[in-house]
Amino acid sequence: MKMAESWEALQDKRFRWFFIARATSLAGSSMAPVALAFAVLHVDKRASALATVMTGRMVALVVFLLIGGVVADRMSRRRVIQVSHALTAITQGSVAALIITGVATIPMILVIECVNGAVSAFTMPSMQGLVPQLVEPRLLQQANALMSFARYGTQILGPVVAGLIVAGPGGGWALAVDSLTYVIAIVALARIALPPAAHSGESMLADLREGWQEFASRTWLWVIVVGFGVLNAMTAGAWAVLGPYIAETDPTLGVRGWSLVLSAQAAGAIVMTLVLMRTQLNRPLRSGMIGVALMGAPIFVLGVRPMTLLLMPIAFVAGVGTEAFGTGWSVAMMENVPEHAQSRVWSYDMLGSFVAIPIGTTVFGWLATATDPSRIVAVTGVAYTVIALGILLVPSVRNLGRVKPVATEASSLAG
Template structure:
């Protein structure tokens, strides 16, 4: 496969405009946590205030996620995304104005961010369901690799922009920039032409039931989602909570070393997107779960040898493995779940993840106080490996291949 072919998905005007819209909004999304954190702390310097705002946003997201999946399958997904982006632009812009004008209060910010969380519950299933409508089936892996490149790239760029703006004009102006990115994304999405959505006459309850059937009838799908309930809880707790704690208390790592480790993980994912644009995964879930298992290594090493020079290369490889799973999972879902049920099935998948992460943060916070954190990390690393590789004992996970016609076309493009 030559270089031109590896970017073939972007030659389709519809996907190209979607890529522009998604990349632009992701810049805002990656800026938001830093901008919002400093905005809240500008109003109330207590960490509990920030925790309350972030928890409220997450709860609203979880509550509305399944409804978001139903709406995204009933209405044109482009329209759902545009409406969601419009509400996000308005709410983030309003918070920005409140901060800049000095009128913000924590209750005001909490209410607005709960609205933002609810809006995200419609955006995310629509985004995932829309990709398969924009590119040929044989280009799904490449398109998803490109989206991953955009996501990880903006995760590196967005916080830098947010930090510069927060340190300069202030957190309110950073939120204003975040708001503007969604306006630009709305304009880009308007350039995408799609066939009219099929009108559904069934009730929302019937649609939810149908989505559950599509989810539960595929063993490989629910096995992976259940496994990731545990894996996401472990990763959030061990990597997201105990990681910074160990870094701060260990002179061989430190805050600067930890930032390098996290950046290395993201860099590994970015590098892998280039490989996945030019090759294809014959067994996307088998490759993906082997890739996921690599994350066990940095969690384990963080417990037994928390040193920057040791962790950076291990985190780099783990990031590569996680991206293999991310792209493989998206391809498996988009090829094997009917287009009319895509958003609902994605919403069930996302629900498992979003519930697991705060649970993991809470449990591991308690474990860190009740036991030696480094021992907890070492044990977690082993458990993570066992669960990740244990999914391969399920035949449909281990053997799920690509749709034969798509695989044949991809083979013809490989040199």
């Protein structure tokens, strides 16, 4: 494949505007995890405080996910995303204002982030369901790799910039930038023209049942979702909660060091997106699960030797593997699930994958107060790798191949 063909999906103006909107919002939100984590720790130094905020946001996300999937399949996915972006801009802007003015408290941040999580429950299934409507089937892997390129590309500099802002004027300003980018994304999304959504005429409960049937009938799908229910809980607890906590308390890592580690992880992922724009994954789930297993290494090293220069290359390799799964999983879902049920099946996927995250953040936050956090993280890294590789024992996961592209509405409306 020639280099120019690696960007072919962007020739469709609808996907191009979607890409611009997504890249813009990601430019701001890439700073949000670091900014929010250290803003919370500035208000309350306890790891349990950060765990509480993250748990609250994730609980709200999980509670509304299935509703979000049904709404996205019944209405214009573009319109759902626009409304969700408007609410996200308001919530992130509110947290930013509270932090900048110095009146923020953990309960205030918790309530606003819960609203933010509920809004995300509508955004995420809509985003995933919209992509197959915008590009030809043969370009699905390239389109998903491009979306990952935007996500991880912004995350290369985002955490570094966020770390500098946190160390300077404060994390609230990074969240303010995040809020503004969602406003810009709303304008870009308005340029996408789509046919009216086809409503089934059934009740929301009937739509949920149909989505469940599509989900449960595919063994490879629900097995991986169950596995990620455990893996995501581990990552959220060990990497997202205890990672910043260890960085805050260990002088060999620190806030800037942790930001560099996250950027290295994003750099590995973006390198993999460039590969995936040019190379087909013939067994997307097999490659993906092998890649996911690599994430256990930086988690383990974070527990035994939290040094910036040691963690950065290991996180880079983990980023390569994580992106192999991310694009492979999206392609498998978009090729094997009917378009009219995409958002609902994605919502079941997200529900199963995310439901244990609040448990993970809560348990790991509590364990950090009861025992040595570094030991917990090291053990988690080993367990993570074992579970990820164990999922490959399921034949349908190992052997799922690609679906031969067929003509769809996206191809007839291209350009």
